Amino acid sequence: MTHTLDVDVVVIGGGQAGLAAGYHLRRQNLDFVILDAQPAPGGAWRHAWESLRLFSPAAYSSLPGRLMPAQGGAEYPDAHHVLQYLTAYEDRYALPVQRPVRALAVHRDGDRLRVETDRGDWSARAVISATGTWWRPFLPAVPGQEVFTGRQLHTVRYRDPREFAGQRVIVVGGGNSGAQVAADLAPHTDLTWVTRRPARFLADDIDGRALFDTATARRRALDAGDTDTGGVASLGDIVAVPPVRAARDAGLLKAQPMFARLTEDGAEWADGTRAEAAAIIWCTGFRPALSHLAPMGLRGERGRIPTRGTRAVDEPRLHLLGYGDWTGPASATLIGVGRPARDAVREIAAVLG
The missing domain is CATH 3.50.50.60 (FAD/NAD(P)-binding domain)
Structure with missing residues (x-):
């Protein structure tokens, strides 16, 4: 052409x-x-x-x-x-x-x-x-990213838990992608799941149809000049699809607060706590x-x-x-x-x- x-x-x-x-x-x-x-x-x-x-x-x-x-x-x-x-x-x-x-x-x-x-x-x-x-994946700027010697990848590069089997892995992100990837990895790895705020699971009976209705209602309210209902964000961040629900109920999805920095071999929190990791998966939108x-x-x-x-x-x-x-x-x-x-x-x- x-x-x-x-x-x-x-x-x-x-x-x-x-x-x-x-x-x-x-x-x-x-x-x-x-x-x-x-x-x-x-x-x-x-x-x-x-x-x-x-x-x-x-x-x-x-x-x-x-x-x-x-x-x-x-x-x-x-x-x-x-x-x-x-x-x-x-x-x-x-x-x-x-x-x-x-x-x-x-x-x-x-x-x-x-x-x-x-x-x-x-x-x-x-x-x-x-x-x-x-x-256009988004990666947040975190101190120490340049010194971490392990593997770093965004959600777009994640495929299968088998490539991380037996490894220490940190998953970053408190949304649906972070929860699903963490649930996928939990049975196969030594997992640390990190979120910027406490993980908020939606009620088990809420799925995408309810979220669509909620988002639509919020848009109509805003267009009419009414009070902002808060939309989907008011309900929670994570839809409990069956694999996520199963991992959560088995106690495999326990979110940790966001770390302060990366180190050569993992992550460090503000109180000095450390976690080693061979890989960090950024589920950050x-x-x-x-x-x-x-x-x-x-x-x-x-x-x-x-x-x-x-x-x-x-x-x-x-x-x-x-x-x-x-x-x-x-x-x-x-x-x-x-x-x-x-x-x-x-x-x-x-x-x-």
Whole structure:
């Protein structure tokens, strides 16, 4: 591809958010393309660790238009099942995904936007950025990181507990990823689980559907000018999916407070307590992968692009989808991305006529 191709809409990213956008673009009969940097369907789910589980049953983890089928013998589907679902979803709706195509930059180009890629340029009347966060893992700055001689890796590099069998391992992070990775490792390693604040497990009967409803209710309250309900954060930090529940009930998940520094062979707390470790796994979250939007100079406070709904305030031809609550309640989840995708596409269709 050496010349510029024209379409109504370019969607950047072929994961769950990009597919949800594609479904609604198809229903609006718009001319669009989805550019995906991955070599095959599935987005970030292609890179998840083996034991990763959804927070919700399959029926409550679906993209618009097609329910996720149940996974036999599992209340909460695993990453491989999600990958199969996304692959079938893309095929079912014949979504026009081009891959592997990496979007390098988005430029203003008169009354259009030009998407520069490693396989040529695309010209569009609107762009939906749906690149997610997996590709930009966050690592906190901790004293001593440069002197620790063991292995350090982020969640994105974790795959299987067998590679750490018999080792002393520190897992850092009090969210769902930290709890699931710690539960995965606990039977196989000498585990130390570290969280910045005491671990907060949600009630065992709360799953992703309840979290989506809670996030949506909070957004509606804020939009109406009512008191902030606190949303999901008011309920807790960790969904007790079965493997986490089992490890917790067996006494294998006992969180320690955050250490003060790393040492050559482990970690040290403020009171002088030490723990040796061959590896430290940082389950410390992600940041939005938005470097391709840098040429438009849209970032505001804390590096975030101001939005109204999904639309960029300072560039109405650009929509951001699937990056978290600031681009739609629970929009970084399978169940949550459908509604903001629908709203974004409806707004684009109205503008394009």
